[in-house]
Amino acid sequence: MSGALPKRTIIMSATEDSPRSRPWKAGGAFLVLAAGVGGAIWAYLASIRYLRDHHAGPAALTAASFVYGAVVLTMGWTFMRVHRGMTGARTPAARRYTRRFMTAMSVYVFTLLGAVSALRYLRPTGALAYALAIAPALPMIAAIGVIGLYLREETDEFQRAIQTEAALWATGGMMAIATVWGFLEMFGLVPHVDSWCAFPIWSVLLAPGQLLARRRYR
Amino acid sequence: MKNRLKVLRAERNWSQADLADRLEVSRQSVNAIETGKYDPSLPLAFKIARLFGLSIEAIFEAEA
Numbered sequence A: 001m002s003g004a005l006p007k008r009t010i011i012m013s014a015t016e017d018s019p020r021s022r023p024w025k026a027g028g029a030f031l032v033l034a035a036g037v038g039g040a041i042w043a044y045l046a047s048i049r050y051l052r053d054h055h056a057g058p059a060a061l062t063a064a065s066f067v068y069g070a071v072v073l074t075m076g077w078t079f080m081r082v083h084r085g086m087t088g089a090r091t092p093a094a095r096r097y098t099r100r101f102m103t104a105m106s107v108y109v110f111t112l113l114g115a116v117s118a119l120r121y122l123r124p125t126g127a128l129a130y131a132l133a134i135a136p137a138l139p140m141i142a143a144i145g146v147i148g149l150y151l152r153e154e155t156d157e158f159q160r161a162i163q164t165e166a167a168l169w170a171t172g173g174m175m176a177i178a179t180v181w182g183f184l185e186m187f188g189l190v191p192h193v194d195s196w197c198a199f200p201i202w203s204v205l206l207a208p209g210q211l212l213a214r215r216r217y218r
Numbered sequence B: 001m002k003n004r005l006k007v008l009r010a011e012r013n014w015s016q017a018d019l020a021d022r023l024e025v026s027r028q029s030v031n032a033i034e035t036g037k038y039d040p041s042l043p044l045a046f047k048i049a050r051l052f053g054l055s056i057e058a059i060f061e062a063e064a
Helices: A005-016 A023-053 A058-087 A092-122 A126-134 A137-153 A157-186 A195-215 B005-012 B016-023 B027-034 B042-052
Strands: none
Touching: A023 A058, A023 A195, A058 A092, A092 A126, A092 A137, A137 A157, A137 A195, A157 A195, A157 B027, B005 B016, B005 B027, B016 B027, B016 B042
């Protein structure tokens, strides 16, 4: 065997991962994931409401949050896999981004669990209540910062241009969704959706944003 | 932007991945630049020119 063979194999697998080879597959996976994320958020909110209405104990609420957390992490991980398949290129900055983002999401899940349990068990008031309520938002904000950090650290200008455009598509889409939903809600046609859903929805919108940004370079 | 990257690459018997490694960018970036779909920044254009020992104008050609 020649010494060059292993390197060639790596190059071949990178070629297979190119977005041109399977955009439809990534698109399908995205739809499944988007439905999954939406379903998970809906199921979580519905189960919390059900448990509250039936005066369930803190243990049941914590368990529900735990299941939700597990679903969020699984979705996040799957999403990264799909994202990798779509973009093909894994620059060092992109690898750091994946690691940091998953860390932030893990911290988020545990902070959410802690905050929900503390609010149920301790029933705090005043400043402590505010601090506990804000706690799960902090790792989410960190995740937003991680995206900013990636855009700053990405040395491959072509990849950075694509990711920046994808983020702008996602932002536009998110604002459009929020506007439409806000008016539908005003007319009492749809239920209320908590505003923290904006970031998860925006993250999901990054995937079609990627497809739109890459379309020009096919 | 039209360019001679593909020819220059072929002369040296480099794959897109080889050129990408030398420029420290992804293979997709090389592909997008080579097909004229993405215009590199001035620093990257200089890096490409230096790698081939040519001037930028000898590689890239602005559409008239």
